Amino acid sequence: MKVSVRLDDISPLIQYDGEWATGNATIDSDGDKYSDGGTFKVTQSNEGKATIAWAGTQITVFGAKRFNHQEYTVTLDGGVPQEFSGQSDDPVFQTSLYQSPLVPNGQHQLVVQDSSTSADRPYLDIDFVVIDSEVDGDQSVDVEDDDPSWSFAPSNAWSNDPTQFALYSGGTGHSTRAASTAIDLYGLICAKCGGYWVSIDDGQKFPLNSRNDEWTKPKSLLFMGRGLSEGAHSLTVTNFGMKEAGLSIDYATVYGSKPRGIVGAVNPPPTGSATDSSKSNGTSTVAIILAVIIPLIIIILGLILVLLLRKRRMWPFNNPQSDEEMASPYPGPVDPRVLDIDGSPPPPMLAMPTAPASMYNAQVQDLEHSYAQQPLAQVGPTLYFPGTTSYQGSLPTYRESMYEQSVDMGTPPRPEKGRYRRF
Secondary structure, three states, rough: OOOEEEEEEOOEEEEEEOOOOEEEOOOOHHHHHOOOOOOOEEEOOOOOOEEEEEEEEEEEEEEEOOOOEOOOEEEEEOOOOEEEEEEEEOEEEEEEEEEEEOOOOOEEEEEEEEEEOOOOOOOOEEOOOEEEEOOOOOOEEEOOOOOOOOEEHHHOOOOOOOOHHHHHHHHHOOOOOOOEEEEEEEEEEOOEEEEEEEEEOOOOOEEEEOOOOOOOOEEEEEEEOOOOOOOOOOOOEEOOOOOOOEEEEEEEEEEEOOOOOOOOOOOOOOOOOOOOOOOOOOOHHHHHHHHHHHHHHHHHHHHHHHHHHHHHOOOOOOOOOOHHHHHHHOOOOOOOOOOOOOOOOOOOOOOOOOOOOHHHHHHHOOOOOOOOOOOOOOOOEEEEEOOOOOOOOOOOOOOOOOOOOOOOOOOOOOOOOOOOOOO
């Protein structure tokens, strides 16, 4: 993935040697035509040179071409200096002064130096620099300084309430750590800022300086790391300035196929030092762990409850019913005999219906036969469960009687009006 980063002229990654001044709209009527509110570096001495140590495939230096500018030289990776002219009768601002050819992705050095020979046209200025590089992966993530992956040590040496607090990305400002195939570190440049060094995976320490007496600029690129292998890395930033000098870290941008928060502990400060970087954020880490575990436990308990409920519904003996459910559509075990329409139980099955008194009945009572003396045939119980469609068991039957004659039972009485309901 191609990544382009921009260095303002006051970036700590640009080292100025010789006589350089900070340009602005106060001392230059065209100062507001430069980028970033009119910040630029200017020299009129052949001793003035700017050195940029960078990592990538191409670099472009921007500045102005004006009537009082003249020659300057550019040297790439210690090669033969190339000479260019910055003179233009019609001034042009924020224009390219030099663009390198494509070079292998890696560490390089560029030196820009004033080589003017005319006292009337002695000037060379630098506005900003753009560096292109190739990094492994296709994603990038900004890791704010309040992310749990950062740590600050000693904790009493760091504050999240600096003078320019409101200007920081995310409204915060302190310091350090990182992971992935590449990393860019951003922070504050100011008059009260000081020197610091940066190392990756406890390797070589790169000394840099974030102090600028003329400008205060947050979100400035303080360090860029390239050529890292895919995986976890640690970035250590240490403030080695004077006691009154500070170091303010805003955020880091990490790159990779799966970029994530910075991992690994920042080196603890040397004995007696109160300026090394790292601030433990254990509370935030615990909160994140709980935020993941608690919902997971709730989901598991919910699944167990659902499985138990489904199991109870599938086993009928474990599915108690309320009185209302028992009342409809079947009132529990059902006698196969027809109930009376008003809900009262029918007469016992052994009881014969009573016919009106007659000689016939008297004769029947005198007959000797086996009808009344024959016991009912024994049958199994009659059961019914909600959800079935037929009765279980068999209806009770009478044994055959020798008495074969119909009995006139008369006309049954008419039901009283309003006593019954239709089904």
